[in-house]
Amino acid sequence: MEAVLKTRGLLSLPPNPTRARSLLNPSQGLKQRLFASKPLGLNGLSVSYKRVPSVVAKPNGLFPEQKSFICKAEAAAAGDGQPLIGETEKKPKFLGIELVTLKKIIPLGLMFFCILFNYTILRDTKDVLVVTAKGSSAEIIPFLKTWVNLPMAVGFMLLYTKLANVLSKKALFYTVIVPFIIFFGAFGFLLYPLSNYIHPEALADKLLAVLGPRFLGPLAILRIWSFCLFYVMAELWGSVVISVLFWGFANQITTVDEAKRFYPLFGLGANVALIFSGRTVKYFSNLRKNLGPGVDGWAISLRGMMSIVVLMGAVICFLYWWVNTFVPLPTRSRKKK
Numbered sequence: 001m002e003a004v005l006k007t008r009g010l011l012s013l014p015p016n017p018t019r020a021r022s023l024l025n026p027s028q029g030l031k032q033r034l035f036a037s038k039p040l041g042l043n044g045l046s047v048s049y050k051r052v053p054s055v056v057a058k059p060n061g062l063f064p065e066q067k068s069f070i071c072k073a074e075a076a077a078a079g080d081g082q083p084l085i086g087e088t089e090k091k092p093k094f095l096g097i098e099l100v101t102l103k104k105i106i107p108l109g110l111m112f113f114c115i116l117f118n119y120t121i122l123r124d125t126k127d128v129l130v131v132t133a134k135g136s137s138a139e140i141i142p143f144l145k146t147w148v149n150l151p152m153a154v155g156f157m158l159l160y161t162k163l164a165n166v167l168s169k170k171a172l173f174y175t176v177i178v179p180f181i182i183f184f185g186a187f188g189f190l191l192y193p194l195s196n197y198i199h200p201e202a203l204a205d206k207l208l209a210v211l212g213p214r215f216l217g218p219l220a221i222l223r224i225w226s227f228c229l230f231y232v233m234a235e236l237w238g239s240v241v242i243s244v245l246f247w248g249f250a251n252q253i254t255t256v257d258e259a260k261r262f263y264p265l266f267g268l269g270a271n272v273a274l275i276f277s278g279r280t281v282k283y284f285s286n287l288r289k290n291l292g293p294g295v296d297g298w299a300i301s302l303r304g305m306m307s308i309v310v311l312m313g314a315v316i317c318f319l320y321w322w323v324n325t326f327v328p329l330p331t332r333s334r335k336k337k
Contacts, residue, residue, distance in 0.1 A: 100327070100328060103323075103326070104253055104254060104258070104323060104327055104329075105254075105258070105262045107319045107322060107323045107327075108250055108253075108254075108266070108323075109265065109266060109269050110315070110319055111246060111249075111316050111319045112246060112269050112270065113273045114273075114312040114315050114316050115241055115242055115246055115312075116242070116270045116274065116277070117277045118237065118277075118309045118312050118313065119234075119237055119238050119242065120273065120274055120277035120278065120281075121277050121280065121281060121308065122184070122233075122234035122237055122238075122309065123234060123238070124277075124281050125230075125234070125305060126231040126234040127141075127231075129227050129230060129231070129298075130144070130224070130228065133220075133223075134201075134224075135204065135205075135220060137216070139216060139217045139220070140217050140220045140228075142217070143217040143220075144221065144228055144231055147218070147221075148228060148231075148232055149231075149232050149235050153235075153236065153239065156236060156240065160176065160240075163175060163176075169249075169252070170324060173245055173249065173320060174317065176240065176241075177241060177245060177313065177317065178317070180237055180240075180241065180313065181309075181310055181313035181314070184230075184306050184309045184313075185307075185310040187226070187230050187306060188303045188305070188306025188307065189303060191226045191230075192226070192298070192299060192302050193299055195224075195226055195227070199224055199225065199226065200225075201223055203222070204220070204223035207219055207222075250263075250266075253323065253329045253330065254330075255330055280305070280308065284300075284301040284304050284305055285301070287300065287301060287304075288301055
């Protein structure tokens with residue numbers, strides 16, 4: 001009995017002291033499990049993990065087949081002149097501005113210069129032409145702006161809306177600007193020299209005698225209708241060609257960053273255009289003083305100024321064609337109508 005108690009007795013110490021301590025003090029074992037740096041095994045032993053090295057060697061993180069494929073792709077790209085993988089394409093610059101941007105900004109600046117040059121000449125000519133005409137006065141201007149200019153502006157915008165839904169952008173630009181150029185050229189060389197034959201002065205005199213001097217303004221519009229048509233076309237040049245055609249084209253081909261940088265410079269170009277156009281008008285005004293008696297100075301001045309207007313209009317069309325042909329334009333997302 002004593003031998004049995006010594007070998008298998010209940011009061012004998014266990015063969016594993018660590019396990020016995022964990023049983024007698026369970027809180028300490030829970031604390032050890034929560035805050036232990038390494039996880040414990042089945043018998044309280046710590047278990048450590050090692051990263052198994054990969055079996056297949058991959059030079060530079062790629063398999064040999066992938067590396068050879070990328071080398072072949074880089075060689076083909078270098079042969080085509082394309083940038084290699086990881087390289088950024090360096091675009092040529094001039095004065096810190098990319099050449100692709102300059103190809104758009106310089107023609108736009110020249111177009112704006114030509115448009116404002118023509119507008120200044122037309123604006124200075126239309127008022128003098130209408131006010132100083134025979135049988136007319138300054139009273140005609142309010143009637144022109146109210147009863148002629150406003151209806152024609154509304155009608156033109158309705159026509160422009162219809163054409164914009166039918167024609168492309170290029171065709172729309174030429175369809176709008178070419179009639180202006182043709183009219184101003186025809187006015188300087190045909191309408192003004194034939195004004196004595198096409199103006200109904202006799203009919204206007206009869207109506208003025210019947211209606212009285214209160215209708216001097218409306219009857220003056222009938223008397224000098226070709227001059228009034230020139231007045232309206234000159235007004236439409238400023239509102240249509242500048243506001244609609246030019247700025248619409250500029251917003252079409254420039255990005256937002258380019259617009260922030262270069263749109264203020266167009267205002268500077270406008271001031272330069274006003275200087276040159278003012279000098280041109282002054283030159284033709286002084287030219288009339290040196291003419292002999294019996295020579296119509298207005299006809300010669302108009303012929304010279306309208307020739308410059310037509311030439312500037314041709315330059316505008318050429319610049320528009322050049323930009324659309326040789327300059328890579330930004331792609332826009334097409335919206336539904």
